[in-house]
Amino acid sequence: MKKSDKITRDKIISLYMDYVLIHNTNPSSVYHFASKNGFEEATFYAYFASFEALEQDLFKNFFDHTYTVLQKSDEYQEFDSRNKLLSFYFTFFEILTANRSYVVYALKSDKHRLKSLKKLSQLKIAFLEFIEHLDLEVKPMKQKAINDFQKKTLKETAWIQLLLTLEFWLKDTSVSFEKTDVFIEKSVNTSMNLLDAQTLNSLMDLGQFLFKERTTIFS
Structure with a gap:
């Protein structure tokens, strides 16, 4: 240098x-x-306390770049929550794809998944804050306890969904990771539909796709 x-x-x-x-x-x-x-x-x-801290910051950096790109888009500002979340996913995984060699190395080099999750800890904080600001509407239920549970678990469920998408992308061997794009669209639409009306059509659509791709995801 x-x-x-x-x-x-x-x-x-x-x-x-x-x-x-x-x-x-x-x-x-x-x-x-x-x-x-x-x-x-x-x-x-002056910037990092350790390599571990750098790795955590690195994955948050991918989020920061995603958020910056989205905020510069006038079209994004007009989107509803569903399309904002879809835009986040597509942009985030475009950035991951541009850095795929490192991401695969960082997340697959650890035999213990807990170590990989630790690398994603700062990303999780940023992502959960992003989800909170989307103001996702949860379909009201009759019992208050269920309502409270829904609100409490909404962000954690969104995080699990991101992890599942990341896992799918890591194992995706399709051209230009086209199957990951399909997975993103089906999973996000399904989760949003469940919040809005608990429809079964999207759930069945996602289930059929996952069944077809079961060897890719769970191998």
């Missing part, structure tokens, strides 16, 4: 992604990583 290159947070993230993809392993230490890329160790710590 040239001495004149300014070391920023995004630059360190980019250098880290390049390092792990080239070497197929994480840097042995912050000192080694910094010296390898021509900057001081202290510069790294």
